[in-house]
Amino acid sequence: xSGCPYFQRRHQLINKLDEExxxxxxxxxxxxxxxxIYGDYxxxxxxxxxQLLQSELKGNKIxxxxxxxxxxxxxxxxxxxxLWELDSVREIFISGHVRDxxxxxxxxxxxxxxxMVLRLLVDQFAVLETMTALDFYDFREYLSPASGFQSLxxxxxxxxxxxxxxxxxxxxxxxxxxxFKGQESELLLRSEQEPTLLQLVEKWLERTPxxxxxxxxxxxxxxxxxxxxxxxxxxxxxxxxDSEFKEEKMDELNKQKDLFVSLFDEKRHEHLxxxxxxxxxxxxxxxxxxxxxxxxxPRFQVPFQxxxxxxxxxxxxxxxxxxxxxxxxxxxxxxxxxxGSSGYLYLRSTVSDRYKVFVDLxxxxxxLVPRDWVPKLSPNEHPFLYxxxxxxxxxxxxxDSD
Amino acid sequence: xxxxxxxGKEYQFKITYSTTEEEDDxxxxxxxxxxxxxIYGKYxxxxxxxxxQALxxxKRHSKSxxxxxxxxxxxxxxxxxxxxLWELDSVRELFIQNHVPDxxxxxxxxxxxxxITVILKLLVNQFAVLETMTPLDFFDFREYLFPASGFQSLxxxxxxxxxxxxxxxxxxxxxxxxxxxxHGQESEDLLRSEQEPSLLQLVEKWLERTPxxxxxxxxxxxxxxxxxxxxFKLKMQKLEKEPDSERKEDMLQDLxxxxxxxxxxxxxxxHDDLxxxxxxxxxxxxxxxxxxxxxxxxxLQFQIPxxxLNSLMEVDTLMxxxxxxxxxxxxxxxxxxxxxxGSSGYHYLRSTIGDRYKVFVDLxxxxxxLVPRDWVPKIEPQH
Numbered sequence: 208x209s210g211c212p213y214f215q216r217r218h219q220l221i222n223k224l225d226e227e228x229x230x231x232x233x234x235x236x237x238x239x240x241x242x243x244i245y246g247d248y249x250x251x252x253x254x255x256x257x258q259l260l261q262s263e264l265k266g267n268k269i270x271x272x273x274x275x276x277x278x279x280x281x282x283x284x285x286x287x288x289x290l291w292e293l294d295s296v297r298e299i300f301i302s303g304h305v306r307d308x309x310x311x312x313x314x315x316x317x318x319x320x321x322x323m324v325l326r327l328l329v330d331q332f333a334v335l336e337t338m339t340a341l342d343f344y345d346f347r348e349y350l351s352p353a354s355g356f357q358s359l360x361x362x363x364x365x366x367x368x369x370x371x372x373x374x375x376x377x378x379x380x381x382x383x384x385x386x387f388k389g390q391e392s393e394l395l396l397r398s399e400q401e402p403t404l405l406q407l408v409e410k411w412l413e414r415t416p417x418x419x420x421x422x423x424x425x426x427x428x429x430x431x432x433x434x435x436x437x438x439x440x441x442x443x444x445x446x447x448x449d450s451e452f453k454e455e456k457m458d459e460l461n462k463q464k465d466l467f468v469s470l471f472d473e474k475r476h477e478h479l480x481x482x483x484x485x486x487x488x489x490x491x492x493x494x495x496x497x498x499x500x501x502x503x504x505p506r507f508q509v510p511f512q513x514x515x516x517x518x519x520x521x522x523x524x525x526x527x528x529x530x531x532x533x534x535x536x537x538x539x540x541x542x543x544x545x546x547g548s549s550g551y552l553y554l555r556s557t558v559s560d561r562y563k564v565f566v567d568l569x570x571x572x573x574x575l576v577p578r579d580w581v582p583k584l585s586p587n588e589h590p591f592l593y594x595x596x597x598x599x600x601x602x603x604x605x606x607d608s609d
Numbered sequence: 610x611x612x613x614x615x616x617g618k619e620y621q622f623k624i625t626y627s628t629t630e631e632e633d634d635x636x637x638x639x640x641x642x643x644x645x646x647x648i649y650g651k652y653x654x655x656x657x658x659x660x661x662q663a664l665x666x667x668k669r670h671s672k673s674x675x676x677x678x679x680x681x682x683x684x685x686x687x688x689x690x691x692x693x694l695w696e697l698d699s700v701r702e703l704f705i706q707n708h709v710p711d712x713x714x715x716x717x718x719x720x721x722x723x724x725i726t727v728i729l730k731l732l733v734n735q736f737a738v739l740e741t742m743t744p745l746d747f748f749d750f751r752e753y754l755f756p757a758s759g760f761q762s763l764x765x766x767x768x769x770x771x772x773x774x775x776x777x778x779x780x781x782x783x784x785x786x787x788x789x790x791x792h793g794q795e796s797e798d799l800l801r802s803e804q805e806p807s808l809l810q811l812v813e814k815w816l817e818r819t820p821x822x823x824x825x826x827x828x829x830x831x832x833x834x835x836x837x838x839x840x841f842k843l844k845m846q847k848l849e850k851e852p853d854s855e856r857k858e859d860m861l862q863d864l865x866x867x868x869x870x871x872x873x874x875x876x877x878x879x880h881d882d883l884x885x886x887x888x889x890x891x892x893x894x895x896x897x898x899x900x901x902x903x904x905x906x907x908x909l910q911f912q913i914p915x916x917x918l919n920s921l922m923e924v925d926t927l928m929x930x931x932x933x934x935x936x937x938x939x940x941x942x943x944x945x946x947x948x949x950x951g952s953s954g955y956h957y958l959r960s961t962i963g964d965r966y967k968v969f970v971d972l973x974x975x976x977x978x979l980v981p982r983d984w985v986p987k988i989e990p991q992h
Contacts, residue, residue, distance in 0.1 A: 230953060230956055231780075231782070231953055231956035231957050231959065231960040232780060232781040232782040232953070232957070232960065233782070233953050234782055234786075234947065234948075234951045234952040234953050234957065235951045236760075236786040236789050236790070236950065236951050242755065242756045242757075243665070243754070243755070243756070243757045244757055244761050245757045245758060245759065245760075245761035245762060246761060246762075246763070247757075248665065248680075248754070248757045249661070249680060249683050249684050249687065250661035250662075250663065250684075251684075251687055253657040253658065253660070253661045254657070254658060254661055254684050254687060254688060255687060255688075255691050255764070256657075257653070257654035257657045257658055258654075258691070259654065261647070261652065270699060273692065273695050274692060274695075274696075274724070276652075276653060277688055277689070277691065277692045277695075279649075279653050280653050280654075280655075280658050280688055281685050281688050281689065283653065283655055283658060283659060284658060284659075284681055284684055284685050284688070285681070285685065287659055287662070287681065288677065288678060288681045291677050291678075292678075295674060316741065319741065320678070320738070320741040323737055323738050323741050324738055326737075327731070327734060327735060327737070327738055330731060330734055331731060333727055333730075333731070334724070334727050334728055334731055337720065337723065337724040337727050350647065350652070351646065351647070352646045352647065353646075353647045353648055353649045353651075353652045354649060355649065356640075356649075357648055357649035357650060358649055358650075359650070360659075376635075376636060377636040378635070378636040378637070378638055381640075382640040385640045386640070543638060544638075546640065547638050547639045547640050548638040549634060549635050549636070549637050549638050552634055552635035553635050553636070553638065555635065556635040556636065
């Protein structure tokens, strides 16, 4: 039988296709009557005429340079979008509007949106990877010394999320400001001085209901429960007949005890903070752990989603860096970068926890405990579970926080 | 106590990362850019790109946060459309300039068509970003957009036309109105793209030249027809010898149907009829060339051409997926409301899904005619 899917019913289909004027085909063409047009709205005259090949300018047009240009322009467009979302969220915190918990949906949605864009940006490498190293070689010489080091938006993004200057690898720390002058340099400076997402989230975490020592006292109760729990397990293990298994178990329990002793050691936390290995304050850490343990309480559900999304941001930024490294290695091997860095080797050094802003949220998983060790909460005894703060008089459900 | 030891400059700690503070090779280098020369931002004309976002809602003093996402998403799509057109035109040019008989250019052709598919895949994934906008948030600024509409995307139409979407296959509303949106230079560009050879037409001519089709040479088609007839005859004979049963009857019926199908394959009048109706798009000879490449794909000279045929089908598949994702999102955003450009909106878009806009539909349908390997005419090494 013929492959054509219309073959057997072709008579019906001819008539139907040609004369089908069902509702889906109704309508008038409004645009031809004037008014704002798609191309003007999107200022396509600017967007679509911004691709000038250096290789062509120098009389040796290389086809693949167009892809190189467009890929970077797409990245910068999306960086702008991320900054738009990031700044709006920071503003909600800075203005204090975040205290009205009805604004949390907006915060969460926008942080999640940033994650979705980052996901796309990680996938986008596959497009540039269709360029071979050989084709890149044909026009790379015309690019020097332009370099991604001069991407202002990328630096603003790092700073506003919370990458700490002292956390940057030496070459980065030494040179990253040199690339920007005048207005750009001012913007960069301001992004270092204004509250970062990390700092704002930290303050918010410190305010987590339930931490109050004269209230629910989560931390005190947790500490009691954990050491009680370990003690009981110890006793049970002691009672066992001697064996290799018993020795291993005792060993584990000892390690576990040391681990939790360190968790409740505030001085130790301050020490790690000063080394940059922790980024959140001690109180904020407690707030985060509280949200983890009580995430199913209605008041903590959206906050829990927020913490997850913040870790996603770090994850995708790291994946972005890693994909970038792999591609650069393929493209230029061990050659130095156009901006003057060691190239691939430099980039590889930035794929590390040093640039992980919310590293503490990841590390909290080290301190998870069995559910029954978690201090019990009951809505009757602890009304803070269901009374959200909504006292911000400036809140309107249609209000835009910008 | 704040997290960052440097905020407020209260502490003058020097953070020491003991292991990584080593000045190993990775941290060497100078900063070249500070000495002047081509700068990233100038090279990419970021002053234009990053200053092209003007919210209509803001102009009307009712600034809607999500409108920025709406604008940037569309601008990203248009940037990538430009890139796809860049690749597409370069491939069409290779065919038009007749550089393709030099088989060394085939790698370029295949790489660039494949690149188009990678971009289209990204564009399909890109919907997930816009889908983070809720219909309620969209409603807050949609009124300011009228009558701007995707119908006015010149690059999208150029893309359709240059790949090979046939005018008479467009759904009625599309066919009637799609040109009206463009005036002046844009209208000329559109007209020119309709008159110049499309990718489909160029590929068709290339397929017609597939070595092995020559009737006074290898005569693939003649040999294939003979082998298929012989193959069916043998199968029939074998089946007839079986004892009578209901199963035998069913199998005989199936075999007869299959044979009829192949008979129609070798009926050039039937093909021309379907061509006229637009249900087939390739010429009869083009079809033969494609089937030849399928059957002999492992031969050295057909390996890359086979990859090309697969990539062409991938382009159709991804364009269709793009349309489908678009439909789903529009349905969620505006339900059954009319589009800003005046069409019926979701219903109109839904009518564009399917085979009508599938340019390389014949390549898909060819798999109907696959035969057992031993029916395929043998190639002698000297061919």
